[in-house]
Amino acid sequence: MTTVEHNRSLFGNLAGALAQLRAPGEGSSLLVAILLGVTLLMSAANLLLPAESPLYVSTYTITLMGKYLCFAMLAMAVDIVWGYCGILSLGHGAFFALGGYGMGMYLMRQIGDRGVYGNPDLPDFMVFLNWQELPWYWQGMDQFWFALLMALLVPGLLAFVFGWLAFRSRVTGVYLSIMTQALTYALMLAFFRNEMGFGGNNGLTDFKDMLGFDLQADGTRVALLMATALLLALTFVASRAIVQSRLGRVVVAIRDAEPRARFLGYRTEGYKVWLFVYSALVAAVAGMLYVPQVGIINPGEFSPLNSIEVVVWVAVGGRGTLYGAIVGALLVNYAKTRFTAVMPDGWLFALGTLFVVVTVLLPKGLAGLLQRGRTTDAETRGENNTGEVSAGDAPAEPITGEARA
Amino acid sequence: MNVTAQARELLRRDTTWPFLVPRQRAVDVSHQVILYVEGLSVSFDGFKALNDLNLYVNDGELRCLIGANGAGKTTLMDVITGKTRCDSGSAWFGRNIDLLAHDEAAIAQLGIGRKFQKPTVFEAHTVYTNLELSLKGSKGAWSALTAALTGEQRDRIDRVLETIGLVNARYQLAGALSHGQKQWLEIGMLLAAEPRLLLIDEPVAGMTAEEAERTAELLTSLAGEHTVIVVEHDMEFVRSIARTVTVLHQGAVLAEGTMDQVQNNPDVIEVYLGEDA
Numbered sequence: 001m002t003t004v005e006h007n008r009s010l011f012g013n014l015a016g017a018l019a020q021l022r023a024p025g026e027g028s029s030l031l032v033a034i035l036l037g038v039t040l041l042m043s044a045a046n047l048l049l050p051a052e053s054p055l056y057v058s059t060y061t062i063t064l065m066g067k068y069l070c071f072a073m074l075a076m077a078v079d080i081v082w083g084y085c086g087i088l089s090l091g092h093g094a095f096f097a098l099g100g101y102g103m104g105m106y107l108m109r110q111i112g113d114r115g116v117y118g119n120p121d122l123p124d125f126m127v128f129l130n131w132q133e134l135p136w137y138w139q140g141m142d143q144f145w146f147a148l149l150m151a152l153l154v155p156g157l158l159a160f161v162f163g164w165l166a167f168r169s170r171v172t173g174v175y176l177s178i179m180t181q182a183l184t185y186a187l188m189l190a191f192f193r194n195e196m197g198f199g200g201n202n203g204l205t206d207f208k209d210m211l212g213f214d215l216q217a218d219g220t221r222v223a224l225l226m227a228t229a230l231l232l233a234l235t236f237v238a239s240r241a242i243v244q245s246r247l248g249r250v251v252v253a254i255r256d257a258e259p260r261a262r263f264l265g266y267r268t269e270g271y272k273v274w275l276f277v278y279s280a281l282v283a284a285v286a287g288m289l290y291v292p293q294v295g296i297i298n299p300g301e302f303s304p305l306n307s308i309e310v311v312v313w314v315a316v317g318g319r320g321t322l323y324g325a326i327v328g329a330l331l332v333n334y335a336k337t338r339f340t341a342v343m344p345d346g347w348l349f350a351l352g353t354l355f356v357v358v359t360v361l362l363p364k365g366l367a368g369l370l371q372r373g374r375t376t377d378a379e380t381r382g383e384n385n386t387g388e389v390s391a392g393d394a395p396a397e398p399i400t401g402e403a404r405a
Numbered sequence: 406m407n408v409t410a411q412a413r414e415l416l417r418r419d420t421t422w423p424f425l426v427p428r429q430r431a432v433d434v435s436h437q438v439i440l441y442v443e444g445l446s447v448s449f450d451g452f453k454a455l456n457d458l459n460l461y462v463n464d465g466e467l468r469c470l471i472g473a474n475g476a477g478k479t480t481l482m483d484v485i486t487g488k489t490r491c492d493s494g495s496a497w498f499g500r501n502i503d504l505l506a507h508d509e510a511a512i513a514q515l516g517i518g519r520k521f522q523k524p525t526v527f528e529a530h531t532v533y534t535n536l537e538l539s540l541k542g543s544k545g546a547w548s549a550l551t552a553a554l555t556g557e558q559r560d561r562i563d564r565v566l567e568t569i570g571l572v573n574a575r576y577q578l579a580g581a582l583s584h585g586q587k588q589w590l591e592i593g594m595l596l597a598a599e600p601r602l603l604l605i606d607e608p609v610a611g612m613t614a615e616e617a618e619r620t621a622e623l624l625t626s627l628a629g630e631h632t633v634i635v636v637e638h639d640m641e642f643v644r645s646i647a648r649t650v651t652v653l654h655q656g657a658v659l660a661e662g663t664m665d666q667v668q669n670n671p672d673v674i675e676v677y678l679g680e681d682a
Contacts, residue, residue, distance in 0.1 A: 246538070247549040253527040253538055260525040263486060264598060265513035265544045274546045 028240050031323050032233045039065070039229035043222045059218050066225040066293040068333050073232050073286035075313045075329035076239060076322055077279045082311070083319030084243055085275050086255035088173075090307050091180030092283050094187050095155040097301035099284030101191075102141075102151025104204035104297040107215075109142035111208050124206070125199045135197045144211060151288050152281055159280030160273060167269035167276075172258075181304050188302035203298025210292050221293070228289045232326070235282050239322055242278070251275055312355045318367025327366060432499035432516065432601055439464040439602055439632050440485070445494035447480055447656075454480040455491070456656035462602075467628035469643045470636045472653035473676075478636045479522065481653070482604050486519045487512045498602070514544065518595030522606040524587035528580030532571055532590055535579050536562045539594035561597065568623070569593035585616040592623065603633045609642050621645045 042065060045057040074096050081087040113120040117127040121134055140146045162183060166176055194200035213220045242248055253261045254268045262268050291297045300306075310329075317328020332354070340347050362368055415422075432439065440462040447455040455477045462468050470478050483489035485496055487509040496504040502515060513519075527535050540558055543549075554562075566572045569589040574582065579590060588608060595603055608624065609617040617639070625646050627633050637643050643650060643664065650667045652659045660670045667673055 242550065245550050246552040247546060249530060249534055249538060250546075250549055252529050256527050256529050257525050259488075260521070260527065261538075262509045263513050263519045263521075264539050264594065265510050267510045267544065271546045271549075 028236065028323065031326070032236065035069075035229055035233055039069075039226055043226055046218060046222055059221050062218075062221050062225050063293050064337065066221070066228050067290065068330050069225070069228045069232050070286045070290040070293070071310075071313070071333050072326040072329040073228075073235060073289070074283050074310055075317065075325040076232075076236065077282035077286065078310050079314045079317075079319055079322060079325035080239055080243070080279045080282070081276055082314060083321070083325070084248065084255065085251045085272060086172075087272065087276065088177045088311070089180045089276075089279075090177045090304065090311065091182075091184035092279070092310055093304075093307035094180075094184035094302055095159060095280040095283035096287035096290070096306075097184075097187070097191075097297065097299075098155040098158065099151045099287030100291040100297040100301060101198060101204065101287075102147055102154065102284075103288040103291045104207075105138060105141040105150075105198075106144060106147030107207040107210060107292060108204050109138070110210065111206065114208055115206070123199070123204070125194075125202065126197070129194060131197075138197065148288070152284055155280050155284040155287075156277055159277045163273040163276040164269075167272040170269070181307070184302050184307055185304050188299050188304075191299035191302060199298070201299065203296060203300075204291075205296040205298070207292065207295055215292060215295065224289070224293050228293070231285060231289065235285065236322060236326070239278075239282070243322070247271070309351065312351060312358075314365075315355060316358050316365055318362075318365025318370075320364075321367040324365050324367030331366075433501040434464040434499045436500060437463050439466075439499055440634075441495070441497040441500075442481070442485070443495050445481070445484060445491050445496065447477075447484060447489060447491045453656050455484070455494075458494070458653075458657050460651065460658060462632060462634060464601075465629050465632055467625065467633045467646060467648055468635070469647040469650045470634060470653060471638070471640070471643060471650060472659075475655075476653040477656040478653055479606065480656075482519060482606060482636070485512075485604065486517060510544065513598070516599070516601035517604065518598050518600035518602070519604045520588075520591050520595060520606055520608065522610065524584065524591050526579040526582075526587050526590050526594070528578065530579055531576050532566070532579055532582070533562065533575045535590060535594055536565055536597045539597040541597070541599045565593045565597050568596060570619070585612045585620075588612065588616075588620070589623070592620075596627070601632060603627065603631050605633065605635045607637055608635060609637065609639055617642055618645075 042057045042062060045055055046059060046062050049056045074092065077095070078089060078092050081089055081092075108123045111123065115124040115127075117124055119127050122131060126134070141150065162180075166179060171179065190196055191198050191203075192201055198204065207215055209215055210220070213223070215221075243251070250261065250266060251271055254266070254271055258268050287297075287301075309332075313329040313332045314325045315328070316332055317326065318324030332351075335350075335354075336347060339350055358365060364371070438461050440460070442458060442460040445455050445458040446453065454475075458477065458481065460481070470481070472478055480489060484491050485504060487504065487507055491505065498504050498512075498515060498517065504512060504517075507515065527538065530538070537554060537558075540561065542558075543552075563572075566575055569592060571582075571586060571590060571593065574586065579587065582590060588611075592603075592605070592608065595605075605624070608620050612620060621642060624633055624635060635643075635646070647664055649661065650664050651661045652667055652670075652673050654672075654676050659676065660667050660673050662670070
């Protein structure tokens with residue numbers, strides 16, 4: 001009897017969650033529609049139109065767009081923990097790069113004997129280092145499914161262990177940020193070493209094909225872009241469902257008043273750990289999609305500066321709104337591409353200025369600007385309405401009484 | 406005991422393994438006492454915040470704790486709710502639950518609610534969501550992912566909204582409430598959790614006289630069904646609600662009794678009320 005009831009309520013809950021998944025709100029379906037529509041149009045323009053056509057989209061642009069979308073996914077991952085839970089991670093590049101290395105190892109093994117040294121098993125850099133056999137952690141990475149699994153498992157596990165240790169010890173705020181920074185820095189130093197077996201300074205590159213498709217071919221590039229857009233849409237909808245569930249509301253509660261949440265019976269560290277792991281997995285997926293499109297992964301991706309840049313993207317777009325992070329990442333990266341073409345050395349100054357300006361003038365980012373516009377609209381339209389509510393809801397004078405203190 | 410005997414003990418069919426027995430969570434108040442605090446001492450860097458403190462609170466009672474700043478009122482609450490570890494002593498919830506063996510979240514789930522001195526609500530959420538998050542029930546991350554409100558829980562929230570007088574503000578952001586309303590919302594959040602014991606730290610600080618009066622009514626109506634412990638500085642307010650008053654001084658109980666008894670107690674007059682008068 002009770003199990004039946006329990007099952008029924010469980011199914012009811014699941015159905016509710018699925019319904020939320022299917023109907024993620026009008027604003028977000030708009031974003032998904034634009035994202036998929038633009039990707040589709042760009043792909044068609046690349047594949048179907050002749051190169052002389054004014055509407056032709058070059059393969060370079062396709063790849064650039066794919067790269068931007070990977071960054072957008074990474075920004076969303078940071079926004080999930082920073083915007084919703086107040087965990088300012090300055091080391092999310094680490095999870096991104098680990099996912100990237102997982103994919104890179106698979107692509108490296110696909111080269112086979114087409115490398116410079118023609119060794120069928122060992123990647124070039126290992127031959128160069130006079131290694132005789134494949135290290136144990138490279139075993140099985142020639143299988144796509146296994147490489148995918150590892151590229152998710154390793155960052156996920158790292159996030160779990162790190163999060164469990166940090167959140168259980170109640171490390172918060174600046175101290176946590178510094179620790180995440182140290183984490184990615186330590187990984188960068190480790191991956192720079194040749195003895196690690198990940199190609200050291202040069203990283204993994206010179207990829208030939210993926211699942212049998214030539215990585216240089218237009219069709220593969222377009223397919224990768226479409227896969228990236230699809231996965232971005234998917235992770236966006238999933239993240240949206242998570243932050244709109246009760247779990248998401250608890251997470252925001254933890255951000256605003258962690259002791260209150262704890263004294264209501266929530267084990268806040270558990271919530272933080274799972275959110276952190278989820279965010280790390282999204283970042284890893286972004287890294288996995290990034291590497292085949294860019295064609296290289298090296299320890300530079302672990303550099304703390306990269307992770308800080310991601311935070312700037314999120315701040316510009318508006319934290320605590322998933323679409324804001326995506327828009328911020330796209331805009332700032334586009335600006336970066338244009339800016340570095342004109343004045344390569346000036347970019348970091350521009351980025352810093354942008355961060356300061358956004359922090360001072362637009363604390364809620366571009367999304368905040370949008371929301372402000374919408375609320376003023378609503379206020380002017382429904383003035384009477386709000387007036388009534390505020391008059392009715394104050395049973396006693398709403399005076400914060402210094403009178404009594 | 407040798408190995409076979411141990412194995413036999415392990416495989417006995419008439420008993421269940423201890424770890425499979427659900428832990429008894431319901432508090433046992435068969436002796437009418439819901440909170441036993443005995444010989445509690447806490448010191449911070451040599452300063453004795455609590456000094457061999459003894460306190461017994463009956464089930465359904467409304468108890469007021471008073472005392473000057475530094476008398477140990479907040480520290481006592483911290484120990485009961487699992488925030489601060491004590492150096493020695495014991496704290497039991499009913500006869501069967503050792504509070505010192507649990508952490509904050511577990512103690513909250515056992516049925517001890519706490520209101521902070523500074524009203525603390527989830528400002529980015531609506532009043533309704535604040536209450537929803539406070540409801541009694543599973544507090545795990547996985548169940549929260551699929552959780553939806555049942556009809557019963559909606560009724561519960563509606564009743565609490567009525568009790569705290571925020572029915573019309575239910576969809577307002579908690580951050581937009583006035584100071585007094587935040588205090589009520591926080592009390593409402595405790596009520597939504599259906600606690601056995603409520604620890605309320607300075608409920609009328611910063612309230613107007615009218616708001617304080619309403620709060621007094623609210624707290625008096627809660628006693629009986631719940632056990633309420635109130636810490637307050639405002640003597641007029643304490644007089645209006647208290648049946649039993651406990652006076653703390655330098656981390657120990659100085660006096661206990663009705664308001665009149667306490668006010669006429671020479672020790673109390675000397676160390677506390679005397680300064681005021």
